[in-house]
Amino acid sequence: MFSAPILGQAFVNGLSLSAIYVLVALGFTLLFGIMRVVNFAHGAFAMLGGYALFYAYGSFKVPYPIAVIGSSLLIATVSLILERLVFRWFYNKMFQSMIGLMGLNMAIVYTSVVIWDVNERSIPAAASGILQVAGMTLPTDRLVIIGIALTVLAAFWLFVTRTKSGLALRATAQDVEIAATQGIDTIFIYKLAFFVAIFMTALAGALYAQTYALSPFMGDRPLMVAFIVVILGGMGSIPGAALGGVLLGFSESFLSTFYGAAVSSFVSFGVVVALLVFRPWGLLGKPE
Amino acid sequence: MFSRLKLFAMLSILLFNGNAFAQEELKIGGIGPLSGGGTAWGLAVQRGMQMAIDEATKAGGIKIGGKTYLPKMVMYDDQYTAAGGRTAADRLINADKVKFIIGPIGSPSVLSVITVSTPANVLVLSNGYAPNILKNDAKSPFNFRVMNSNVEFGPAMVKWYRQNYPQAKKVALIGPNDAVGQSVIPQLEAYYKANGFDVWKELYDRGSKEFTPLLTRMMAQNVDLFDLNSNAPGEAALMLKQARQAGFKGMIWQVGGPSVDEIIDIAGPLAEGFVSLNVFDFSNPQAKSFVDTYRAKWGDGVINAQTPGWYNGTKILFEAMRRAGNLDTVKVRDALEKLEGYDAGLFGPAVWGGMADYGVNHQLMMKFWIVEVKNGKLITRAALTPEKK
Numbered sequence: 001m002f003s004a005p006i007l008g009q010a011f012v013n014g015l016s017l018s019a020i021y022v023l024v025a026l027g028f029t030l031l032f033g034i035m036r037v038v039n040f041a042h043g044a045f046a047m048l049g050g051y052a053l054f055y056a057y058g059s060f061k062v063p064y065p066i067a068v069i070g071s072s073l074l075i076a077t078v079s080l081i082l083e084r085l086v087f088r089w090f091y092n093k094m095f096q097s098m099i100g101l102m103g104l105n106m107a108i109v110y111t112s113v114v115i116w117d118v119n120e121r122s123i124p125a126a127a128s129g130i131l132q133v134a135g136m137t138l139p140t141d142r143l144v145i146i147g148i149a150l151t152v153l154a155a156f157w158l159f160v161t162r163t164k165s166g167l168a169l170r171a172t173a174q175d176v177e178i179a180a181t182q183g184i185d186t187i188f189i190y191k192l193a194f195f196v197a198i199f200m201t202a203l204a205g206a207l208y209a210q211t212y213a214l215s216p217f218m219g220d221r222p223l224m225v226a227f228i229v230v231i232l233g234g235m236g237s238i239p240g241a242a243l244g245g246v247l248l249g250f251s252e253s254f255l256s257t258f259y260g261a262a263v264s265s266f267v268s269f270g271v272v273v274a275l276l277v278f279r280p281w282g283l284l285g286k287p288e
Numbered sequence: 289m290f291s292r293l294k295l296f297a298m299l300s301i302l303l304f305n306g307n308a309f310a311q312e313e314l315k316i317g318g319i320g321p322l323s324g325g326g327t328a329w330g331l332a333v334q335r336g337m338q339m340a341i342d343e344a345t346k347a348g349g350i351k352i353g354g355k356t357y358l359p360k361m362v363m364y365d366d367q368y369t370a371a372g373g374r375t376a377a378d379r380l381i382n383a384d385k386v387k388f389i390i391g392p393i394g395s396p397s398v399l400s401v402i403t404v405s406t407p408a409n410v411l412v413l414s415n416g417y418a419p420n421i422l423k424n425d426a427k428s429p430f431n432f433r434v435m436n437s438n439v440e441f442g443p444a445m446v447k448w449y450r451q452n453y454p455q456a457k458k459v460a461l462i463g464p465n466d467a468v469g470q471s472v473i474p475q476l477e478a479y480y481k482a483n484g485f486d487v488w489k490e491l492y493d494r495g496s497k498e499f500t501p502l503l504t505r506m507m508a509q510n511v512d513l514f515d516l517n518s519n520a521p522g523e524a525a526l527m528l529k530q531a532r533q534a535g536f537k538g539m540i541w542q543v544g545g546p547s548v549d550e551i552i553d554i555a556g557p558l559a560e561g562f563v564s565l566n567v568f569d570f571s572n573p574q575a576k577s578f579v580d581t582y583r584a585k586w587g588d589g590v591i592n593a594q595t596p597g598w599y600n601g602t603k604i605l606f607e608a609m610r611r612a613g614n615l616d617t618v619k620v621r622d623a624l625e626k627l628e629g630y631d632a633g634l635f636g637p638a639v640w641g642g643m644a645d646y647g648v649n650h651q652l653m654m655k656f657w658i659v660e661v662k663n664g665k666l667i668t669r670a671a672l673t674p675e676k677k
Contacts, residue, residue: 257502260490
């Protein structure tokens with residue numbers, strides 16, 4: 001069982017899983033980090049990203065790179081209406097945001113049921129080949145996801161470290177009042193953070209739907225994954241989300257491959273429970 | 289003038305009230321998964337029932353003991369879970385006062401529903417593969433199974449496979465870690481071993497979408513055959529797709545489901561060569577009228593092959609009510625048990641069986657088919673009938 005090809009395959013599977021989990025968690029942790037909002041509607045926005053890609057790439061046959069970025073931008077833009085009407089009332093109100101956004105999640109999901117019915121749909125794969133490398137199998141659509149995850153992470157890192165808006169975002173995350181006194185338009189920064197967070201969430205949802213299946217209820221699993229990854233890595237920490245996603249992805253791959261699904265679930269959730277007991281702020285988060 | 293108006297009003301009231309008493313509403317409960325991976329099956333329950341109801345309504349209602357009843361569906365989503373089934377049954381029985389339920393489809397849900405329906409003397413016509421849906425100390429006084437379970441089609445299918453693929457040695461079974469998987473996997477394991485197979489098995493948490501690590505584990509066991517068994521359409525389709533993407537070259541088939549159309553939709557060309565149980569032959573001339581009616585109502589989308597079975601079950605229930613001449617569930621139950629030979633139009637004469645396996649003859653024995661995906665279309669490999677024991 002512990003042969004080189006199996007170990008190699010488990011590593012490749014872990015990489016692919018980690019990419020999905022990191023993407024799914026990024027938007028969630030960004031909203032919390034900047035606005036202290038626990039976005040229980042995270043899964044719903046991921047689902048909307050899936051439907052947007054379904055129409056852009058699956059129905060209207062827009063070229064894939066334009067479809068996947070364009071559909072996520074569209075969801076992020078339209079979601080600014082919800083930012084104004086709903087999210088803005090919950091900034092820096094963590095507990096109220098949980099309940100309010102849970103309600104928003106249900107509203108979005110069941111509106112989607114009315115519009116699109118409950119049937120699961122599939123989105124055509126971006127690439128359909130399978131590469132064989134040194135006894136390991138790499139589906140090319142998973143390579144696309146890994147590539148997109150790395151690109152998004154790199155682009156986001158460049159944005160927050162090399163641009164003025166990124167610097168303003170970090171300052172606002174540290175202390176919104178001091179940032180305002182320094183002349184930063186914090187309302188604009190909140191909108192920008194919201195837009196970027198929903199863009200990343202919609203993108204993650206589009207790729208998730210393309211890899212698995214699309215339905216109004218597909219967002220439940222990404223929400224659960226986002227929670228676990230973010231708790232592991234630290235709420236509000238982008239590097240923490242990346243680390244948490246990688247840890248969860250690789251542990252799930254190796255444990256499931258060598259010990260089965262039950263052991264994998266037990267250990268994964270057991271680690272999360274232990275972390276909450278001994279280090280509740282996560283691996284890279286800051287104690288409150 | 290006012291006295292004429294009053295007379296007219298009184299006559300109108302009498303006329304409309306008279307009409308209201310001519311046809312009473314008869315609520316028929318429905319339970320099935322209308323969300324999540326099992327949605328295709330829940331829609332099959334809903335639409336199959338609705339077609340039977342529409343037919344009865346078009347015929348002027350069901351004549352039961354001198355009264356005419358217009359059936360009306362009241363359906364709830366059980367999310368394919370025990371808790372969902374229990375909640376749905378509670379609502380139907382206690383709030384909606386329903387005495388007849390069609391569904392559910394998943395064993396966890398059925399087992400939960402009958403804990404509520406049996407004490408309330410509510411008749412349940414369900415699916416679900418767990419044997420103890422029918423085999424229990426109470427001898428299932430008010431529940432019937434109107435679709436084949438693993439016990440009915442499993443032995444015949446595995447025997448057919450052994451006869452047609454004598455070289456296969458080892459089979460993999462991956463199923464959900466709930467009442468469905470925990471009852472079906474041991475049954476199938478026994479059938480495969482009786483036919484000379486080695487069996488490797490693994491369970492996963494229902495709701496999972498990523499199976500690649502488990503499939504890598506499966507491929508390390510050098511299996512020849514992968515049976516999707518009792519997995520819901522969404523999960524079965526993803527397992528097949530991910531198995532092929534992971535490089536699995538052996539045959540993939542499903543002794544269960546069926547989920548063929550959903551698998552073709554989600555797995556696309558990767559579904560080529562997939563073999564499966566199918567519970568209805570849509571190419572049969574008898575099916576044309578059914579298919580035309582379905583398409584007129586719900587368009588050109590996939591018709592899940594369980595839909596005709598639920599239509600059949602609902603029609604059988606209506607016929608039992610008619611023969612009982614009464615809506616008392618004990619009398620309808622007795623009429624149901626004596627309904628052998630009644631042909632609802634799609635599956636031939638009804639046959640009840642199951643005494644040897646369950647201790648009660650409440651299992652409808654239905655013809656089934658084995659189909660294969662070739663160039664994106666289904667071809668029939670065999671037509672089989674369960675053995676009445």
